[in-house]
Amino acid sequence: MPSPTIDGTQRGYVIPIGGAEEKLDNPEILAKFVELCGGKEAVITVIPTASQLDDTGSRYQKIFEEIGVKKTYSLPINERSDAQDPGYVKTLEKSTGIFVTGGNQLRLSTILGGTPIAKTIRQLNAQGVHYAGTSAGAAIVSQHMITGGSTGIVPTEGGVNLAPGMGLINTIVVDQHFNERNRLARLLSAVSYNPFLIGIGLDEDTAAFIDHDNVFTVVGSGAITVLDTSDIEYSSMAEARTGDALTLLNVKMHILASGARYDISNRKAYVS
Template identity: 35%
Template sequence: MTAPKGKLIPIGGSEARETSEEATNSEIRQRDFFGSGILKTFLNEIDKSNPRIEVIPAASEVPEEMGKQYEKAFSDLGVKKIHIMYIKDSADADNPENLERLEKADAVLFTGGDQTNLIDKLLDTEFIKKLQDEYVNRDLVIAGTSAGAAAMSRLVIREGKSAESLIKGMVETEKGLSLLPGVIVDTHFMERGRLPRLTEALLRNPGLIGVGLCIDTGVVITEGNKMRAIGSGGAFVVLTDESTYTNYHKVPEMESVYLDNLKVHILANGAGFLLNERQFVPSEPVSEVK
């Protein structure tokens, strides 16, 4: 299989709209999202001095407001060719003008919102087929934050409540945009306690890799394989491949689940992971923990 020439940058979120004196540390990092931090890193990954960026707020319930926020944020960072592509439905996605704009784009960014909204508008369209083709055959950078990140997977968590325990039946999945066929992405990961629901999604779909992203945190994926963490928080790689014992397939729904050998890698800025080899890559040579 040919390695994609493009890059994927799923980001954990989150788009803040207001500030307050009572802001927590995570909320402060969230506000910095629209500053120079992770968006500037996204720009640095585009191999062009004056890139054309298409922002697609199709996941959002307030796309015009979301579009204006990104337009201002990128303008503040010096981007001159920033365009907002409003897509109302699947027919609108396949508008020839939108397909032409996609061909001209150096980078595409899907905003947050509800991943089901985004998937319903793009799944099985000519637009998503062209996006997949452009990602494979040229150096297109595709980023997504929150819902835009989750939708990149072949399978997406449609619904799934967080819980203190691993409970069977808490998760529903749906078909995603298939830019990341071997991965399930979950966002706002530690802030919303989503390890149990991502683990169940993996138990329901053996062989996939779970990637949990905290806010103001993302990963850059090159060649469809090499993953590197960016941002101020953590990126969690979750694997159930080495589990030998679980009652997941025997117990009825809403019962607690046990599982041995759940494997979790925690990436911080600069650390990496090879998806095909399932191998952790430190950001620099370090001594092994004894």
């Protein structure tokens, strides 16, 4: 479950990004994130744990500084022991915005899971600090995190691999690079396990800006695919053998481009 909010405060935005967000010519998503975090007075902390490239953290620091942020930090958390460091926790607590980079989401879950850094991220978001994550950093916002699966459009039994995520939002499951990597099948497989979940498929350079009311607005050049199985009439998942194609009746799907909105709590899409 997400960390509880404190009386009188609103949860910060949760912003999963589908990866490959524009960084130079028109960094619309990153600029909007910075604006929410305080503009020039924002304090952005980058967590590049998912990436194994040495310069990922410093590269995003430079990007945010070029947008106008005066104070940025990057936490080089590469081992679980790093995520226990009280100094890193203190740095994180200075943030008005937290940005988690792309890479391997299993590095995020296995290195950060259950550590003081992960707990602090959850607590800060509950206290109003905004969280944005791209690619792997987007996948981990879910309580149930997609780590792999089949491509294509037909869901199958065993067609998706799941692991525990950070649980900033527990009613959705997120997939990224969605259209570019043909991931409809694995997102359908994920939501077929339990109609409680709403599937959110994020195209590249596209983000869901999820506010404290659990309503998100689409920002970016692509689209977000929403899968709602709350009214599903039949699923063959329980009887299917490994690799079998699934029968799913009455699955609702929305395709939402920039400016469209979706109310997660009430499962309603609309144009603002």
